[in-house]
Amino acid sequence: MDYTLVEVFSLPFMARALATVVVLALAAGVVGLGISFRELEFVSDGLVHAVFPGLVIGAAVGGSAGLLPGAVGAALIAAVLFTVLGRRTNGGGNDVAIAVVLTGLFSLGVVLVSQQHSYVSQLQALLFGHLLTVTPEQFWQIVVVAVLAVGIMLLTLRAQLFRAFDPVGFAAAGFRPLATDLALAAATALLTVAGVQALGVLMVVALLTVPMAVARLLTRRFALLIPIAVLVPLAAGSLGLWWSFAWSVDTGGTVSAGAVVVLLLVAAYGIAVLWRLAGRALARLGGGADAGAARSGAATGGGAR
């Protein structure tokens, strides 16, 4: 690879792609906290697939300008639907219902998009995204939607944390669980919409779930979760863009930047898993006895008697 980071990102379209990655990384770090703490990864996948027919309908009605409204509409409807389904099963999520809705809406999207003239290219763009060809207008749309998602999360962060930790205590304290759930679902839906144009329907779920999953594997300190969950997609995004650009130029082909970014995110997750396993093995081998004694002391010692 003969291209430095500075060279690559001084190109306007690459700078815009990097800026998109930065915006999505920041939003994913914040919204991902709610998704991870509430174990809503599968629901997020359902949301992503629900966005697909919205994108198709939006494109059919308003061309590229219709993509965002279509996606936002579909995502918010799905968010409400999944939240209500989840509550009817005591908040545990109704996996069967979500699976049915997920596949049904995805199939609907495929059927709708197959009616279009440029079926294959449109389908490809919707499924795999177009990180390198994000237009200035689309970039600002992504910024607005991401800011909305982050805003909703920050305004409800305390409630989300309490709700995730102790749902019974949360309701007893006078909070409104449905409003909190809807806020989280809306934030997730908006982040999905923000990410889907760049990464595509098939890969945006990685943005929703992997950064915080990596953060939770790397640290047990709450204060570090969001910073790590922002840095991980930032690093994966920058490297992915750089490498996909260089490989595309070197090979004369087109390497999907979104796919490389997602692969790097998944690689980060793999490394984090290994890190956690290595830490546990070391604790067992080296300081196992000491750590065990310390844990035992912590469990029984101190505090009022």
Added chain:
Amino acid sequence: MPSPDGDARSDGAICVDPSSAHESPVADGAGEAAVRLRNAAFGYASRARVARLNLEIEPGSAVALIGPNGSGKSTLLRGILGLAERVEGEVEVLGTSPARARRRTGTLPQADTRETELPVTVRQVVRMGLYRELGALRPLGRTGRDAVDAAIERVGLAAFAQRRFGELSGGQQQRAILARALVANPQLLLLDEPFNGLDRENRDTLLTLVAELREEGRTVIVSTHDLEIAQRACTHALLLSAGHHPEEPGHPAAYGPLDSALTLEAVEHAFQDATVELDHHTVTTTRETE
């Protein structure tokens, strides 16, 4: 039967029934009741799980809510919080509706409701008790931080404030949740089976805390299977009996000051087909037949 402090208390009362107010030791015009129920029934989906509740709990009382599984203890606590449906009757908590009273009510839910895998510290858990008051964005401030530290100190977890909640023992976790309930300085405390699974030391600590809270003038309602807890920490007892068949709601079997409500007869009536200990006697009760 001895009271928790070895003498008959007169700082609070359950007035069993409006028609029998003379049974209340403070029937001579004490302030507004902490909890007032008039022919109340609570349940879900319009079906009562606990019914025929007529009582007044005076401020400063510590009430043991005793009964077998299915008698509606947790439903009653949820009803007082406004979280269970009021199927019939009237409910007043701290002089207002249950929902409005929640801001002045602290709760310790059953231990199995917490997500112990989340990386939150004891201090963060206790801060949650102030979230309602602070709203979305208002910073905790020095007053809030001091209140959090004081609550943690009070339950004896100062050395564990920065420890992850999930790393604590069951008893320590209960104490942390109690600190969360206390941090907003509630007038009414509802403790749902707080002693389940606790070792003797943690149990004693909690018992002492309940007694202290009562002496400060707070009203405490604690649901429990354990009669010893009632005897050691409470001034009053409300015994609930399960219905004779699943469709029949639980209902009061006895209520009043501890020495008049917690009798062998009442226990026998409330606990059917169970072996319980009371005043160093082991009592095996049998199912009533109609």
